[in-house]
Amino acid sequence: MEEERRFISGIVPRVEKKAPAWWFAxxxxxLLVFQEPxxxxxxxxxxxxELELIxxxxxxxxxxxxxxxxAVELVPESAxxxxxxxxxxxxxxxxxxxxLFWVATLAFSPFPDDRRLSMRTPSxxxxxxxxxxxxxxxxxxxxxxxxxFLSSWYVVLSRFEKPILPST
Numbered sequence: 039m040e041e042e043r044r045f046i047s048g049i050v051p052r053v054e055k056k057a058p059a060w061w062f063a064x065x066x067x068x069l070l071v072f073q074e075p076x077x078x079x080x081x082x083x084x085x086x087x088e089l090e091l092i093x094x095x096x097x098x099x100x101x102x103x104x105x106x107x108x109a110v111e112l113v114p115e116s117a118x119x120x121x122x123x124x125x126x127x128x129x130x131x132x133x134x135x136x137x138l139f140w141v142a143t144l145a146f147s148p149f150p151d152d153r154r155l156s157m158r159t160p161s162x163x164x165x166x167x168x169x170x171x172x173x174x175x176x177x178x179x180x181x182x183x184x185x186x187f188l189s190s191w192y193v194v195l196s197r198f199e200k201p202i203l204p205s206t
Protein backbone atom coordinates (compact mmCIF):
# COMPACT_ATOMS: atom_id res chain seq x y z
CA MET A 39 0.00 0.00 0.00
CA GLU A 40 1.31 3.41 -0.99
CA GLU A 41 1.81 6.07 1.68
CA GLU A 42 -0.51 9.10 1.58
CA ARG A 43 1.20 12.25 0.32
CA ARG A 44 0.50 15.54 2.03
CA PHE A 45 0.66 19.08 0.69
CA ILE A 46 0.76 21.98 3.19
CA SER A 47 0.28 25.44 1.72
CA GLY A 48 2.63 28.22 2.74
CA ILE A 49 3.41 31.87 2.13
CA VAL A 50 7.00 32.38 3.20
CA PRO A 51 9.69 30.04 1.81
CA ARG A 52 12.58 28.79 3.87
CA VAL A 53 15.36 31.34 4.18
CA GLU A 54 18.07 29.10 2.75
CA LYS A 55 17.45 26.60 -0.03
CA LYS A 56 19.48 23.53 0.84
CA ALA A 57 17.31 20.71 -0.51
CA PRO A 58 15.81 20.24 -3.96
CA ALA A 59 12.34 21.74 -4.49
CA TRP A 60 9.57 21.10 -7.00
CA TRP A 61 9.43 23.86 -9.65
CA PHE A 62 6.07 24.12 -11.43
CA ALA A 63 7.00 26.37 -14.34
CA UNK A 64 4.37 27.66 -16.76
CA UNK A 65 4.49 29.47 -20.07
CA UNK A 66 0.95 30.75 -20.56
CA UNK A 67 -1.15 27.66 -19.76
CA UNK A 68 1.52 25.02 -20.43
CA LEU A 69 3.53 23.24 -17.73
CA LEU A 70 7.27 22.61 -18.12
CA VAL A 71 7.97 18.88 -17.75
CA PHE A 72 10.86 16.50 -18.25
CA GLN A 73 9.71 14.13 -20.96
CA GLU A 74 10.67 10.49 -20.55
CA PRO A 75 9.54 7.63 -22.80
CA UNK A 76 6.72 6.42 -20.54
CA UNK A 77 6.27 9.22 -17.99
CA UNK A 78 6.67 12.89 -17.18
CA UNK A 79 8.36 14.57 -14.24
CA UNK A 80 8.49 18.03 -12.71
CA UNK A 81 11.87 19.76 -12.30
CA UNK A 82 13.24 19.05 -8.83
CA UNK A 83 16.19 21.36 -8.21
CA UNK A 84 17.74 23.45 -5.46
CA UNK A 85 17.54 26.59 -7.60
CA UNK A 86 15.41 27.20 -10.69
CA UNK A 87 18.41 28.94 -12.32
CA GLU A 88 19.94 25.47 -12.83
CA LEU A 89 17.64 25.12 -15.87
CA GLU A 90 19.07 28.34 -17.35
CA LEU A 91 15.56 29.71 -17.92
CA ILE A 92 14.39 33.21 -17.05
CA UNK A 93 11.39 33.53 -14.74
CA UNK A 94 9.04 36.51 -14.91
CA UNK A 95 7.44 35.68 -11.56
CA UNK A 96 8.00 33.18 -8.79
CA UNK A 97 5.64 32.23 -5.96
CA UNK A 98 6.13 29.94 -3.01
CA UNK A 99 3.25 27.45 -2.75
CA UNK A 100 4.12 25.39 0.34
CA UNK A 101 5.56 21.92 0.62
CA UNK A 102 4.67 18.41 -0.50
CA UNK A 103 5.96 15.76 1.90
CA UNK A 104 8.45 18.29 3.30
CA UNK A 105 9.80 19.33 -0.13
CA UNK A 106 9.22 22.98 -1.07
CA UNK A 107 7.04 23.78 -4.08
CA UNK A 108 7.27 26.89 -6.24
CA ALA A 109 5.20 28.27 -9.12
CA VAL A 110 7.20 29.99 -11.84
CA GLU A 111 6.03 32.02 -14.83
CA LEU A 112 8.40 31.62 -17.77
CA VAL A 113 9.46 34.28 -20.25
CA PRO A 114 7.58 33.77 -23.54
CA GLU A 115 9.55 32.40 -26.49
CA SER A 116 12.62 31.32 -24.49
CA ALA A 117 14.40 28.15 -25.60
CA UNK A 118 13.72 25.09 -23.44
CA UNK A 119 16.45 22.84 -22.01
CA UNK A 120 17.00 19.48 -23.75
CA UNK A 121 14.64 16.73 -22.60
CA UNK A 122 11.93 19.17 -21.53
CA UNK A 123 8.67 20.25 -23.10
CA UNK A 124 5.53 22.26 -22.40
CA UNK A 125 2.23 20.43 -21.96
CA UNK A 126 -1.28 21.45 -20.93
CA UNK A 127 -2.51 20.28 -17.54
CA UNK A 128 -5.20 18.08 -19.06
CA UNK A 129 -2.57 16.25 -21.10
CA UNK A 130 -0.34 15.51 -18.10
CA UNK A 131 -3.12 14.03 -15.98
CA UNK A 132 -2.40 10.34 -15.28
CA UNK A 133 1.07 10.68 -16.85
CA UNK A 134 2.40 12.64 -13.87
CA UNK A 135 2.46 11.56 -10.23
CA UNK A 136 -1.04 12.31 -8.89
CA UNK A 137 0.08 14.42 -5.92
CA LEU A 138 2.34 16.48 -8.20
CA PHE A 139 -0.55 16.92 -10.65
CA TRP A 140 -2.79 18.42 -7.96
CA VAL A 141 -0.04 20.78 -6.82
CA ALA A 142 0.48 21.76 -10.48
CA THR A 143 -3.18 22.79 -10.69
CA LEU A 144 -2.57 25.05 -7.68
CA ALA A 145 0.64 26.40 -9.18
CA PHE A 146 -1.19 27.57 -12.29
CA SER A 147 -3.52 29.93 -10.39
CA PRO A 148 -1.18 32.68 -9.01
CA PHE A 149 -0.38 34.16 -12.40
CA PRO A 150 -2.72 36.78 -13.82
CA ASP A 151 -4.42 36.12 -17.11
CA ASP A 152 -3.65 38.91 -19.60
CA ARG A 153 -7.01 38.42 -21.25
CA ARG A 154 -9.19 40.70 -19.14
CA LEU A 155 -12.79 41.83 -19.50
CA SER A 156 -14.56 44.92 -18.24
CA MET A 157 -17.63 44.16 -16.17
CA ARG A 158 -20.21 46.61 -14.87
CA THR A 159 -22.64 45.86 -12.06
CA PRO A 160 -26.14 47.06 -12.96
CA SER A 161 -27.18 48.39 -9.55
CA UNK A 162 -24.21 50.67 -8.78
CA UNK A 163 -22.49 50.96 -12.19
CA UNK A 164 -19.15 49.89 -10.69
CA UNK A 165 -16.61 49.11 -13.41
CA UNK A 166 -14.10 46.35 -12.76
CA UNK A 167 -11.52 44.33 -14.68
CA UNK A 168 -11.61 40.54 -14.31
CA UNK A 169 -9.72 37.73 -16.00
CA UNK A 170 -11.43 35.87 -18.80
CA UNK A 171 -11.50 32.63 -16.79
CA UNK A 172 -13.07 34.39 -13.78
CA UNK A 173 -15.62 36.15 -15.98
CA UNK A 174 -16.75 32.87 -17.55
CA UNK A 175 -17.00 31.18 -14.14
CA UNK A 176 -18.88 34.12 -12.60
CA UNK A 177 -21.28 34.45 -15.53
CA UNK A 178 -22.23 30.77 -15.28
CA UNK A 179 -22.64 31.03 -11.51
CA UNK A 180 -24.69 34.25 -11.78
CA UNK A 181 -27.08 32.65 -14.25
CA UNK A 182 -27.65 29.76 -11.84
CA UNK A 183 -28.08 32.13 -8.89
CA UNK A 184 -30.40 34.51 -10.76
CA UNK A 185 -32.64 31.63 -11.79
CA UNK A 186 -32.95 30.44 -8.20
CA PHE A 187 -32.81 33.63 -6.12
CA LEU A 188 -33.49 37.33 -6.31
CA SER A 189 -31.80 38.96 -9.29
CA SER A 190 -30.40 41.80 -7.16
CA TRP A 191 -28.16 39.50 -5.09
CA TYR A 192 -24.47 39.46 -5.84
CA VAL A 193 -22.02 36.76 -4.87
CA VAL A 194 -18.23 36.90 -4.52
CA LEU A 195 -16.47 33.62 -5.19
CA SER A 196 -12.83 32.72 -4.68
CA ARG A 197 -10.54 29.81 -5.54
CA PHE A 198 -9.59 27.09 -3.12
CA GLU A 199 -6.01 27.57 -1.98
CA LYS A 200 -5.30 23.98 -0.98
CA PRO A 201 -6.16 20.87 -2.96
CA ILE A 202 -7.50 17.79 -1.28
CA LEU A 203 -5.23 14.98 -2.38
CA PRO A 204 -7.00 11.63 -2.74
CA SER A 205 -5.58 8.79 -0.73
CA THR A 206 -4.26 5.91 -2.78
